[in-house]
Amino acid sequence: MKKTIALVMSSALVLSMLSACGSKNEQTASESGKKVKIEFFHYKPEAKKTFDKLIEKFEKENPNIDVVNVNPPEAETVLKTRAAKRDVPDVVGIGADTTFAELSKAGVFEDLTNASELDNIQPAYIKMLRDVTGLDKVYAIPYAANADGVIYNKAIFKELGLTVPKTWDEFIAVAEKVKAAGKTPFYFTFKDAWTTLPVYNALAANTQGETFFQDLNKGNTSFKEGYKEATEKFVKLLEYGHKDNFGKGYADGNVAFAKGESAMYLQGIWAIPEIKKANPNIELGVFPYPVTNNPEQTKLVSGVDLLLAISKTSKHPKEAKKFVDFLLDEENAKTYITEQNAFSAIKGLTQDDPTLDGLKESFAKGALVDFPDHYIPASINLANLLQQLTHDKDVDKFLKTMDSEWKKVQGRK
Template sequence: MRNKKVFFILPVVFFVLLIVALRSLNSKSNVLQFYLMDSGKKDVFEYLTQKFCAETKSRYKIKILTAGDSRLYLRARIEKNDIPDVIAMDGNSIYTELAEGGYLMNLEKEKFIKSINEHYINMLYQINGSKGREILGIPYAVNASGLMYNKAIFEKYGLIPPKTWSELMNVCTVLKEAGIPAFAMSFGENWTALPVWNNIVPVIVPDSFIEQKNSGNTSFLQTHREVLEKYAALLNYTKGTEAISSVYLDAVNDFANGKIAMMINGIWTVPLVKRANPDARIDTIVFPSSDVESENTVNSGIDIVLTISKTSEKKRIAKKIVQFLLRPENSQIYIDRHYSFSTVNGVTQNDPSFAGLIEIMKEGRISDFPDHYYPAGFDLASILTDFARNKEKRIPDEKNITATLARCDSEYEQCLKLR
């Protein structure tokens, strides 16, 4: 009798285990992994993907994934041959690595490509590396960087927003005489050293620099001296020693509260300025790197590229999600929440803090962030931070510039060898 009970119970147990296993398998097969490189944007993508599921009544669950170190995380997933179905990534060397590695699905035949501004498709080609003109991702949102200025300070001193380098230097002179630091800069966090460089380089340095540098036919020493000469000139109009030790939020707060007149940074700074001082009146204009006004461009690059894994088993639903995100009303939700510009035709950014950039962007006077094209591991931010610190230590500009550019060449070439 006891043996009969055992024989009766065992099939029941196996049946239950089988049901659990099948449910688990089915659960995993119904989950689409959406990896987001910038965890700060998780809120809006969770909202939009939930909106997608509600409107389409999709049987799929979309799981938003983030990680502390995106590059290490993605490399680990690649090694396991387990790449997330959809990746929303930065338009920089990480995208280039995945594109060149053959990990991304070619989307050039998809109809939703037609909704994207052609300028940003061309910008995507430039970061495709060896993949040339393949469309391995969809530019979704772009950032912009320029010269933000405090309208109240400019009005008080009768200043006109500068359109040329000479006009900018004249503004700095007036502000210095009034005892007001011209620029809110902070070198307590290395990355904040980059916006000045990224704004000046596209105007001063030949477009062919990256190609020529990678083939060993030019150098930073040969081509970037004027960039650092102008960077050094700007450093004469900061808070000096205090700028060297201060962090990004210190600079933002000073700028927002009228203690400093201008800030060279990206539009991602605007929500922080508004949080620090809701009454702050600011505008963002093209940084005037040149004395020829028409040569100055809006520094704008791809902030988010939507990509689909080449090995994903859920390509069909992944493409539907991308198409959904590209709908004008959804793109508008994204740029309104995260203060950026859309790549989708007809979707506009209407925040008055960007008024000075919008018309220039419509004219097509746009240049990408040069550091998007540098090899992985090239720590330009640290190099430029040391440049600013050396300036504060009163190391002569000529010596500081030469040493900094030589270091750029050396470290850049080391990174190329590790590719």
């Protein structure tokens, strides 16, 4: 299927080159006073209102440009289908994952390697784009970063005399103390399979080694070798959930945690706005997952959660670039990270929410590592496999399945 998409999209680029001369007038239409419509397609339903606000501001400043805010369910699947039909939106906002890698390799996006906008982006996030695509060229501008962190209820920690753990052993000891006090250490929401990913990403990223996926692609390692520790630790954490780990979903967990039904929540920082909606007065903190017993080796999982790419076949590339530059403006980027509780990929633009103070040292030191699942094709469906693991707790079966599925993907390339 990937080869088919790539071939179709390559054909689309040939067609677009042949028709380029006929589209020059359209590209500068807004400058000549004509009304131009561009499409901003993204995969962030929780950010739709924020983008609505920013788009309204952009359109007031640029009355000849209409921006359509498009955010369909299963956005990445929709995007790949549209790309195969040579119907790529003008501006695309997705994560730096395998979908972005596939589309970049197929030539769907403008080459931004030499774009001046990259000069103001933190190099670590530009490197992540190159790492996930395996390409030297850069086909998007990193915009915002998220982070996996253990969210904790400060009131419960104070009540039980707990301190933030720095090592794996301390982490388990804290969970044991919470459990011994008759409270729930972690609130799991495994009804939604994807909620297995935040904690597993943190465990894997801190134990797999720096070259795991390069070695895996060369056939020099396996999930059985590189992911055993992470998987065993994942199963260990399951001992500290509540009575209905499989009957509750993400929305349930946000509300339950907001009500004080657990001391910790193994999620990402994107959950914090939803928790505060349910309880504006809750006092929260966040700390990096302490995966090993060496705090100096702890890295915060923080990848490019949102990038901005411009379609190679856009009829209005100047207007598309103008919108991207608008979003990159410091004031507008600040609006996004404030409302979405995210970190900016832009140099010098900080996240000021005190709730996230526990993560700032990791950013300051550059102790960051990308989300491992960004390198695992969607066809493997890691979330569903992890969801099954929460039921049967069979580490060997899970690892064997991962290796088997990976070989299938490699065989289709």
